[in-house]
Amino acid sequence: MTDRDPIAAAHEQWVDHGWSDAADGMALITSVTRAHQLFVERIDEVLRPHGLTFARYEILRLLAFSRRRSMAMSRLGSLLQVHATSVTSAVARLEKQGLVERRTQESDRRVVLASLTPAGEALVERATADLNDAVFATPGLTPERVREATELLSALRSAHGDAVALPH
């Protein structure tokens, strides 16, 4: 087993054990996991000084994009493609940090809205500028290969049931 690339080494083992039909898929999925881990490390490093995780940043970002700086909790969950419980706990934490407020919608008291506070609005713009500079503008591939990779991942997401439209 080579030390150089654990994923290539695992691929070799898979083939050697007679699992050739699954070896390439294993290598792809393990590569996605590793790439995710590398990005999470870089993103966490940028967001930690702002007191944010990526999950909480994404909520602030969506609220800042919305016209009223506020959104139903259920809509946040569907846009972020995560469970309602994850949204609830992240928003509760953001509320404690003074970055978000929760209130019920006046026209329908069953709907809980999350709204950005002025502090949340200021913070998300600073965090976005830092993330753009330190991570998103330099993902590690040429612009052409970034698009190629995103296209392949879109096809992958689509195969797993995600609604997908390619960035243009």
Next chain:
Amino acid sequence: MTDRDPIAAAHEQWVDHGWSDAADGMALITSVTRAHQLFVERIDEVLRPHGLTFARYEILRLLAFSRRRSMAMSRLGSLLQVHATSVTSAVARLEKQGLVERRTQESDRRVVLASLTPAGEALVERATADLNDAVFATPGLTPERVREATELLSALRSAHGDAVALPH
């Protein structure tokens, strides 16, 4: 903001806000995150009945690949590219499950070895067969695009400092 694809919608917002130089990178990184999430869901579903997480499965798999069915904890960490503390807690859990045993190496008492038990060996083979069938053999892209995507992710990992050798 379109509802159809949250990542394409975010990309649009990024461009509209004047962050064009970071928009494609943001879409790629968010796509990696989402693809990871989709795979984790499928993998967890397969491993749950076996009482395993993917992290613990990977440890069993590496031990089963090794000649002596045993490996230094430090080597597990470097092959899995995770922190020593993560390996320690995963192995402690596997030990409680009766799937792994820890002992010090006789030639060097400072080295802690993790060894597969017969129960661990049997379980990892069943779990691998299930993962191969239900996930790895059907990653959601054509074989050619699977290889293309893995190659792009390898380039990405390499750009972030990973030692990379392409599967052949």
